[in-house]
Amino acid sequence: MKRRIERNESLFSYFINYSQSFGTDVLVLLETMKLNEKFRLHSGDLKRIDFYPMSLFNASKITTITGLSYDDLYRSSFSNVIKTFNESTKAESSRILNKTIREKLFYCPECLKSSKSYPLVWKIETIDTCTIHKHKLNNCCGHCKETIAYQNIREVNSCPHCNKKLSEVNTNKENISKEAMEHQVWLTKNWNYLINYTGESLSNSETAIRLLYILNERQSCFNRKIIMTNRYQGRLEHLLQCARGTLQKRRSVHLSNSLATLYKMKTHAKDFLEITVPQEFIDSLHEKGIGQLAKMKACEASWCEKYGKAGELVPTGVLNTMKSGEHLSFYMVCNSCGCEYALNEEKKLVERGYFISAYKKLKNRDITSLTWPEKEKIFGLKRDRIRRVLAYFNNQNVIVNESSTWEIDAVLLERFIRAVSEGLSLKEVRYWREWQNYDQFLMHRYNPRVIRALIDFSSKQITIADDPFYKKRIESTCKKLLKEDITINIPNVALATGTSATTIRNKQCSELVGIYRERQVIVRREGRIKIMEQEIAAYFAAHSDQRIYIQKLYAVTSVDYLYLKRYAPWLLDKIEQMKLEHNEEVFASAS
Numbered sequence: 387m388k389r390r391i392e393r394n395e396s397l398f399s400y401f402i403n404y405s406q407s408f409g410t411d412v413l414v415l416l417e418t419m420k421l422n423e424k425f426r427l428h429s430g431d432l433k434r435i436d437f438y439p440m441s442l443f444n445a446s447k448i449t450t451i452t453g454l455s456y457d458d459l460y461r462s463s464f465s466n467v468i469k470t471f472n473e474s475t476k477a478e479s480s481r482i483l484n485k486t487i488r489e490k491l492f493y494c495p496e497c498l499k500s501s502k503s504y505p506l507v508w509k510i511e512t513i514d515t516c517t518i519h520k521h522k523l524n525n526c527c528g529h530c531k532e533t534i535a536y537q538n539i540r541e542v543n544s545c546p547h548c549n550k551k552l553s554e555v556n557t558n559k560e561n562i563s564k565e566a567m568e569h570q571v572w573l574t575k576n577w578n579y580l581i582n583y584t585g586e587s588l589s590n591s592e593t594a595i596r597l598l599y600i601l602n603e604r605q606s607c608f609n610r611k612i613i614m615t616n617r618y619q620g621r622l623e624h625l626l627q628c629a630r631g632t633l634q635k636r637r638s639v640h641l642s643n644s645l646a647t648l649y650k651m652k653t654h655a656k657d658f659l660e661i662t663v664p665q666e667f668i669d670s671l672h673e674k675g676i677g678q679l680a681k682m683k684a685c686e687a688s689w690c691e692k693y694g695k696a697g698e699l700v701p702t703g704v705l706n707t708m709k710s711g712e713h714l715s716f717y718m719v720c721n722s723c724g725c726e727y728a729l730n731e732e733k734k735l736v737e738r739g740y741f742i743s744a745y746k747k748l749k750n751r752d753i754t755s756l757t758w759p760e761k762e763k764i765f766g767l768k769r770d771r772i773r774r775v776l777a778y779f780n781n782q783n784v785i786v787n788e789s790s791t792w793e794i795d796a797v798l799l800e801r802f803i804r805a806v807s808e809g810l811s812l813k814e815v816r817y818w819r820e821w822q823n824y825d826q827f828l829m830h831r832y833n834p835r836v837i838r839a840l841i842d843f844s845s846k847q848i849t850i851a852d853d854p855f856y857k858k859r860i861e862s863t864c865k866k867l868l869k870e871d872i873t874i875n876i877p878n879v880a881l882a883t884g885t886s887a888t889t890i891r892n893k894q895c896s897e898l899v900g901i902y903r904e905r906q907v908i909v910r911r912e913g914r915i916k917i918m919e920q921e922i923a924a925y926f927a928a929h930s931d932q933r934i935y936i937q938k939l940y941a942v943t944s945v946d947y948l949y950l951k952r953y954a955p956w957l958l959d960k961i962e963q964m965k966l967e968h969n970e971e972v973f974a975s976a977s
C-alpha cells in the first residue's frame with residue numbers, strides 16, 4: 387500500500403503514518419532503509435529524519451519501498467535548505483540551523499481535524515502560530531498537559547502519554563497582535579519557500595554579501611552607517627569577515643539571522659536568492675576601509691613639495707607581502723619625489739624604499755672621503771643602493787655629492803622618458819650603449835621626470851587591471867587544477883596559465899585563486915574523511931567477533947582523532963555508537 391505525502395508534511399510524519407498503516411513500529415520500518423548496516427537505529431535518530439535524511443537512509447531504498455520521489459524526500463525535510471546555504475564538508479554537520487529545530491511537538495488542533503499529518507514548519511522554533519486558523523500553536527497535550535517529544539511519537543494526532551486525540555483539545559486562546567501575526571505569516575511563507583527551493587546554492591561569502599547589500603539598502607557602495615542603522619541581528623563584524631572571506635575559521639551565517647534581516651528589510655527569500663549584487667558593491671566591501679585610510683596619508687619625505695599633504699599618494703596595488711617580518715599591503719608612491727610606501731599591519735605608513743632613512747643619515751654628514759665599506763656600514767645598505775641614493779639626492783638638489791654628479795644629457799633623457807612611458811623595462815634601458823657608466827645611468831634614472839613617467843605608466847596599468855578575459859583564463863586553470871588535484875596557489879596557477887604571479891596580482895585575480903584554494907582544501911578534507919570512514923567500516927568488519935577498543939582502531943588505521951574532532955565530530959559519535967552496539971552484540975553472543 388503506497389501512501390502519498392501531503393503538501394508541507396514532514397518526512398517524520400510520513401514515516402509514522404506509513405508504518406502505522408502496516409501496524410509496525412516506525413523504527414522497524416526504518417531499519418529496512420538505513421544507510422549504515424552496522425548502525426542500529428534508535429529513538430534518538432528519529433529527530434534526524436527531518437534534518438538531512440540522506441545521512442541516515444539509503445534514498446533509493448526509501449523511494450523503492452514507499453514510492454516517494456527524491457523531490458518528496460528533499461522537500462519534506464530541511465535538505466533543500468541545507469543544500470542552499472551549507473558549505474561544510476558534510477550536510478549533516480551543518481550549523482546554519484543550530485537551535486532552530488524543535489524536538490518537541492507544537493501543533494494546531496484545527497489542522498489535525500482536516501489532515502492527519504504534521505507539517506514540517508511546526509518544527510521551526512520561530513514559528514508559533516497557525517496562520518490558517520489564526521491562533522498560537524499548542525505546545526503540550528490538552529488532556530494530560532504533558533509536552534510531547536518527537537522521538538516518543540508513534541502515531542500522528544495521538545498523545546503518546548495518554549493516547550487521546552490532539553485534534554480534540556481546545557485551541558490556544560492567547561492573543562496575537564497584528565504585527566506578530568504579520569511576522570508569522572511572513573515566516574511561514576518564507577520557510578516553506580526555502581524548504582521547497584531547489585536552485586543554486588550560495589557560499590557563506592555569497593550569503594553574507596547579499597545580506598550586507600540588502601542591509602545597505604541596495605546602494606552600490608558599502609556604507610557602514612546605513613548598515614548600522616538597519617541593525618543586523620548577529621555580529622556585524624562576523625558578517626563582514628564572512629563576506630570578505632577573511633574568517634580564520636570556517637563559519638556560516640546562521641539562517642535565523644538571515645531571515646531576521648530579510649524580514650526587517652521587507653525582502654522575500656525568493657528575491658534574496660535571485661538578487662544580483664553589483665560588482666561595485668563587492669569591491670567596496672573589500673578595499674574601502676583600507677583605501678580610505680590610505681587616502682589620509684601624506685608623503686613623508688621632508689624634501690618633497692608634497693610633504694605632509696594628505697591624499698596625494700598614488701596607489702599602485704593592494705598586494706599583501708612580508709618584508710623583514712612585517713606584513714605590508716596597499717602600496718603607494720609619491721609622484722612628486724618617487725618615494726614608495728605601504729601600510730603595515732597597524733595601517734601605519736611605512737617606507738618601502740630606502741630614501742627617507744638614507745636621508746636622515748646623509749643630512750648632517752659628508753661622506754665624500756669615506757671608503758665603500760665605511761659607507762655601507764653607516765647606511766646599512768649595499769653599495770649599489772648607496773649609489774642610487776646619491777644619484778637620487780643629486781637630482782632632487784637636496785644633497786649634492788660631487789663624486790657622483792653627471793650632467794644630464796637632454797637627448798638621452800627624452801629617450802628615457804619615452805621608453806618607460808611605452809613600458810620598456812629599466813633593465814633594457816640600463817644596457818643602452820650610450821651610457822658611459824652606471825652612475826650616469828642612475829643620474830638619469832632618478833631624474834624627477836623619469837620618476838614621474840614610471841609612476842604614470844604603472845598607475846595606468848592599475849586602471850586597466852580589470853580584464854574579464856584574463857579572469858576567465860585564471861578561473862579555468864583553477865578548475866583544471868582542482869579536478870586534477872594539483873595544489874592551487876598563485877605560482878602554480880601562473881605556471882599552468884602561462885602568466886606571472888605579479889600579473890595575477892595586478893589584475894586582481896589573487897582572490898579568485900584564493901577561493902579555489904579554499905575549495906580544494908574542502909575537497910581534500912572530504913576525501914580524507916571518506917577514507918577514514920571506509921577504514922573504520924573495514925576495521926569493524928575484520929573484528930566482527932571480537933570486542934573493539936577504539937584506541938586500537940586509532941593505532942592501526944589512519945583514523946585521526948584530533949582531525950575528526952575538528953572537522954567531522956559526527957563521525958566520532960558514530961564510531962562510539964558503532965563500538966557500543968558492536969560490543970554489546972559480541973557480549974550477547976558470547977554469553
Ligand SMILES: [Zn+2]
Binds near residue numbers: 494495496497518
Ligand atoms: Zn491550524
Ligand SMILES: [Zn+2]
Binds near residue numbers: 547
Ligand atoms: Zn496527553
Ligand SMILES: [Zn+2]
Binds near residue numbers: 686693720725
Ligand atoms: Zn613626495
